[in-house]
Amino acid sequence: MSTRVLIVEDEPNIVESLSFLLRRAGFDVAAAGDGESALADLRSQPARLMILDLMLPKANGFEVLKAVRNDPALAGTRVLILTAKGQASDRRLAEVIGVDAFMTKPFSNREIMSEVRRLTAG
Amino acid sequence: MDTSLRPSRRSVLGARIRDRRRSLRMTQAALAARVGISASYLNLIEANKRSIGGALLKRIGDALEMPLESLDGAAERRLLDELDEIAGAPMLSALALTGSASDLAARHGAWAHALVALHRAWRDRDHAVHALSNRLSQDPFLGDAVHRMLTRVAAIRSAAEILGTTDDLAPDEQRRFAQIASDESERLSDVAQALATFFDKDVSDARPRTPIEEVDDFLLDRGNHFAELESVADALHAACGDASERSLADYLKRVQDVSTGYRHVAGVPHPARRAAEYDAQARTLVLDETLPAPTRRFELARLAADLFDQGAPLNAAIGASPQLRSAAARRRARRVLSSYVAGAVLLPYVDFQQAAVAARYDIEHLGRRFDVSFEQVCHRLTTLQRPGAEGIPFGLMRVDAAGYVTKRLPLPRLLLPRYGNACPIWPLYAAFQTPGEIVRQIAEFPTGDRFLFVACAIDKVRPAYAMPRRLMSVMLACDVLHADRTIYGEGLRLSSAAKAVPVGSNCRLCVRSDCAYREEDPIVGA
Numbered sequence: 001m002s003t004r005v006l007i008v009e010d011e012p013n014i015v016e017s018l019s020f021l022l023r024r025a026g027f028d029v030a031a032a033g034d035g036e037s038a039l040a041d042l043r044s045q046p047a048r049l050m051i052l053d054l055m056l057p058k059a060n061g062f063e064v065l066k067a068v069r070n071d072p073a074l075a076g077t078r079v080l081i082l083t084a085k086g087q088a089s090d091r092r093l094a095e096v097i098g099v100d101a102f103m104t105k106p107f108s109n110r111e112i113m114s115e116v117r118r119l120t121a122g
Numbered sequence: 123m124d125t126s127l128r129p130s131r132r133s134v135l136g137a138r139i140r141d142r143r144r145s146l147r148m149t150q151a152a153l154a155a156r157v158g159i160s161a162s163y164l165n166l167i168e169a170n171k172r173s174i175g176g177a178l179l180k181r182i183g184d185a186l187e188m189p190l191e192s193l194d195g196a197a198e199r200r201l202l203d204e205l206d207e208i209a210g211a212p213m214l215s216a217l218a219l220t221g222s223a224s225d226l227a228a229r230h231g232a233w234a235h236a237l238v239a240l241h242r243a244w245r246d247r248d249h250a251v252h253a254l255s256n257r258l259s260q261d262p263f264l265g266d267a268v269h270r271m272l273t274r275v276a277a278i279r280s281a282a283e284i285l286g287t288t289d290d291l292a293p294d295e296q297r298r299f300a301q302i303a304s305d306e307s308e309r310l311s312d313v314a315q316a317l318a319t320f321f322d323k324d325v326s327d328a329r330p331r332t333p334i335e336e337v338d339d340f341l342l343d344r345g346n347h348f349a350e351l352e353s354v355a356d357a358l359h360a361a362c363g364d365a366s367e368r369s370l371a372d373y374l375k376r377v378q379d380v381s382t383g384y385r386h387v388a389g390v391p392h393p394a395r396r397a398a399e400y401d402a403q404a405r406t407l408v409l410d411e412t413l414p415a416p417t418r419r420f421e422l423a424r425l426a427a428d429l430f431d432q433g434a435p436l437n438a439a440i441g442a443s444p445q446l447r448s449a450a451a452r453r454r455a456r457r458v459l460s461s462y463v464a465g466a467v468l469l470p471y472v473d474f475q476q477a478a479v480a481a482r483y484d485i486e487h488l489g490r491r492f493d494v495s496f497e498q499v500c501h502r503l504t505t506l507q508r509p510g511a512e513g514i515p516f517g518l519m520r521v522d523a524a525g526y527v528t529k530r531l532p533l534p535r536l537l538l539p540r541y542g543n544a545c546p547i548w549p550l551y552a553a554f555q556t557p558g559e560i561v562r563q564i565a566e567f568p569t570g571d572r573f574l575f576v577a578c579a580i581d582k583v584r585p586a587y588a589m590p591r592r593l594m595s596v597m598l599a600c601d602v603l604h605a606d607r608t609i610y611g612e613g614l615r616l617s618s619a620a621k622a623v624p625v626g627s628n629c630r631l632c633v634r635s636d637c638a639y640r641e642e643d644p645i646v647g648a
Contacts, residue, residue, distance in 0.1 A: 011273055013302045017280035020295070055269065084272035105276035106244075109283045110216050 003120050006047040007031040008038040008064065009082070010056055014105075018051065021109055022116065035059025039067055042074060048120050051112075054083040054090065062093060069098045078119045082107060136170035137228040138193060142186045143168075157181040201227055204238045211241075217287060226286065233285060236300065240282050243307060244275055247314055267317050274310040278303050336451035337458055338530070340443050346531050347507035348462060354435045355466030358426050365468050367415065370422035374407065378429045382422065384411040397583075400425055414583070416494045420464050427463030428456075436460060462505065468494050469502045475513050478503060483514065483608040485560070485576070485598070496580050497596050504531050504598075514607060517599040521550060528594065536573055536599055537627045545625045545632065546639045550597040553577040557593055562610045564602055566622035568633050572602035576610045 005027045009015050015031045022029045030047065032038035034057040042050065050068070054061035061081060068074045078100045083090065086104035094102055101115050143153050154164040157178065166172040174182075183193045191197050205223035208214065227234040281302040285291070291299070361377065362369040374380040380400075385408050397410040398421040407425055409418050428436070436459050446452050469492055481487045488499045497520070506513030519538050520529035532538040544550060549561040557579040566572045577597035584592045602622075605611030615621070626632025629642040 011277060013277040013306055014273070014280065016302060017277065017284060017299070020284060020299075021280075084269045084276065086272075105272045106279040107276060108213055108216065109280055109287075 002026055002028040003049070004028045004030065004045070004047040005116065005120070006038065006041060006050045008033075008035070008050060008056065008061070009053045010034060011053075017109075018112070021113055025113060025116070027116075027120075033057070035061070035064045038064055042068065042077065043071075046074065047077060049078045049080060049116060051080050051082050051116070054081060054085045054094075062097060065094065065097050065099060080112075080115060080119055082112070135174075135193065135198070136168045138188075138198070138231070139164075139182060139186065140168040141231070142188055146186065148186075153182070153185055156185040198227060201231075201234055201238060204241070205234060208237060208241050214283075217283075219286070233300075236303065237282055237286055240278055240303060240307060243310065244278065247271055247275065247310060264317070267313055270313045271310060271317075274306045274313060277306040278310065281306070333448050333451035333454050336446050336448060337455045340445040340451075340455055341458070341531060343443075343445060345507050347505050348439060348459070349508065350435055350439060351459060351463050352466055352471050352508065354427065354430055355463050356470065358423070358430060358463070358467050359470050362426075362467075365419060365423065365470075367419050367422060370419060370426060370467075374422065374426055374429075378405070378426070380405045380407055380425065380429070382406070383408045385409065386411055397421070398425075412583070414495070416468070416498060417583075419468060419494075420461075420498065423464035423467040424460045427460045427467065430463075436463075465498060465502050465505070468492065468498065471506070471508060472511070474502060475506050475508070475511055478506065478513055479607075481609075483610070485578075496578060497594070500596050500598050501529075514600050514604040518597065519544070519550060519599070520594055520596045522595075523554060523593050525551075529596075533573075533599060533601070536571075537631075539628050543641075544628050546629075546641065547623060547625045548597065549575050549577040550595050553579040553595045553597070554593060557581065560610070562614070563625075564605070564614055564616065564620075564622040565625040568624075568626060572622055573599045574602050574605040574608065574611060574614075575599050576608075 003026075005022050007015050007018050007022075007029065009018070009031065010033045012033075015033075019029045019031065030041060030045070032041050036058040038050070038052070038056075039059070041047075050064075052061045052064060056064070059067070061083065065079055065081070068077055068079060079098075080101040080103065081094050081099050082103050082105065084105040091102050100119055103112060103115060143150070150164050150168070151161040154161040157164075158181070159178070163172065167174055179193055180190055183190045186193075189197075202223050205227060206220070209217075209219035209221075209223055223234075226237075281299040284299050285296065285303070358373070359365060362373040371382040374382060383406055397413050397417070398407065400407045407422070409421060413421070430436075436456055439459055440446055440452050440455050443455070446455050474488070474492065477491060478488060481491070483503065485496055485499045485503075488494075489496055492499070494502075500516075500518055503513060504516045504518045507515065515533060516531075517533035517536050517538060518529065518531040519527065521527055521544075525543050527539060527544075530538045538544065548565065549563045553559070553561045558581070560576060560578045562577075563575045564572060565575050575597055576599075577595055579593045579595040582592040582594055584590070600608070602611075602616055605614065605616050624634060624637075626634055626637075629637075629640050630644060632640075632644060634640070635644070
């Protein structure tokens, strides 16, 4: 069974490019457009990795990350934040809450795929 | 680099001729006949086994309805140069694209052009993003625009990379990612356009402005002189007899049936409480008894101005203005104008203007003479533009100790920053080092414009002992050409040959790259 990756992103075109890349690399890809549905999706079907935007409708990325880290059932979820909010303060906050990796937009496909492979390995 | 040495140029040319011929559904034989060569020779050309130029290339170009420039390789060379630039970009170095540009150009010419166009757009926008995000990093509109740009760029870049690096894309996938790149480019353009408009003064009418900006523009447009309000002030002054506190309070009681009361303040007052409160229902004005006398008189005169002729003159001035669009701006303007009238009641135009000229604009002397504050004198000096009885045109700026601009009245050639800091060399800031002392300076801008700056840090009422001292620095500015008419020009060498202090508007806009006071890179030429 292939590894499940959940893309949490409210920009459909970015979702489409990322989905394309991940599927080609053999991942099982799901997408959520806001924070609340991301958590609902994750709880109904765990994912190995969540690629998480920070600026999201309903619950923002920090809130989603915090909810994931506070839920023992989701302990195995790796979180990669992918955001245009790349300020040092955002990064620090994400690290404090417990992010696994932090990347900023615009991103290179190669970099994000190598990060995804690293986070889903093992 | 001599690009003509590149083997790719010829291969691009042959492929170009073949692709164009095919797209016109023309056989090799037909094209060969049109340009007067054999089909087999054309086949060699298209297979890049013969190089051509001159008249034959021109004939082929004409037959294919292609500009010579795109056939003879000039356009290709530019394209390949730009593709090489993309391939060499640090952010794409991991993809090892170098050397593959000619293949892309030959096989997917349109895609190559699309990539170049996107790259240009991305680079331009990237520059804009950097410049603008630094320029007003605290501005909410800019913050949002930058975020949207980065999001758009992320989508474009990802789609462009898929197009540029995936060899086996299905046609519908190609179309889909090209569509994404195209749609997102359009949105990126919209954001970029909105940003450009944000900064473009010529189209500033089209963008939403803050109420403060609307009032700023209103005052600038009127040169901060309102003849009709001067008449109101003259009428009020005449009706009061003089501008003493007693006379103003008597006038309010007699004409407007407004009683004035004084509030005794015991203990620590609430810092946010207003020092003067008018109750329109009860028709009472309550003044804090600890207010300085000039401020009490000013508040009385302001209420008299507000109530004069049921507010008609103030409302007319505001209603006639095309700049004041929002209700918030009109409310703000009303307060500014009632302050204007109050200042004019305390400092009647003719008396004050004559006294100012006679005293050579000595601010402290005028303050004593009319029993008003330093700041009230400065403010009134900026309004002396009655035709036939003009004073020196003064600009004014006031900042608090944190550098916030709390008042600004620019001059036509003197840009006073609306937000953020002005040049740290201006005496506006040095004045904080010596509160109560007047600091002056002949300042020369990079344009060569020279101004006399006169600044003083003044104490405002502090709300309580435990609160910090409240200083405001007030600065008047006039063209150095008028400096000899002021006491502040005395002893200074005012000729343009004399040395002046080199200043700028603020670091972001200043070109003095070697300035020891520079705190930020210039927005252009960093």
